[in-house]
Amino acid sequence: MACAGSPRSSTSSGGWRSRTRRSAWGEEGERRYASGRAHAAHTHHPSPPYSYTGGRTADAFLAHVKASIAADKAFARVAALDALAASHAAAPDAASAAKIKAAAGKMTGDAKAHGELYARYAAKGVEKGASFFAKEASRLERMLSSGAVGGARVKELAAKVSVLSAFAGEEAASE
DSSP: OOOTTSTTOTTSSSHHHHHHHHHHHHHHHHHHHHHTOTTGGGOOOOOOOOOOOSOSSHHHHHHHHHHHHHHHHTTTOOHHHHHHHHHHHHSOOHHHHHHHHHHHHTOOTHHHHHHHHHHHHHHHHHHHOTTHHHHHHHHHHHHHHHTOOOTHHHHHHHHHHHHHHHHTTOOOOOO
16 A cells, blocks of 8 residues: 555545646646646647648749739639629629629539629629728738638638739739
């Protein structure tokens, strides 16, 4: 039988380690540690590794990075709506907003979801004026660059910024 107060004592509350955990982390910390969730609760799970199979020179890698950035810029863009969006941004009116809404209604799949963004921004452009597109894009870009948003919200905001760039007349990269 172990001595009284030793970690293996039946009268002990778990030894000096559990007393230290209790005092340092409180009752919640002790429960997390005992259940094995102490580390898992604070572990960041990064995205899967990215496979780069291009050339091993700086120029080849730079070309790959530029192509990736261009592809990201085209995220959520619908080519059929880009021309309508650019002409609508120059002079936002209800007729061009209706054309965008009608064209977006004919889309299917992901293009339909992104087309709804085009229609929503076209209507807001009529309501708030031509300067709305630049102001909204800069506001969303500030939110993205702040790092305060995460997960699915980042994807949603990136899609909105991409669609707003169509109203600004920026060309989408070909994928």
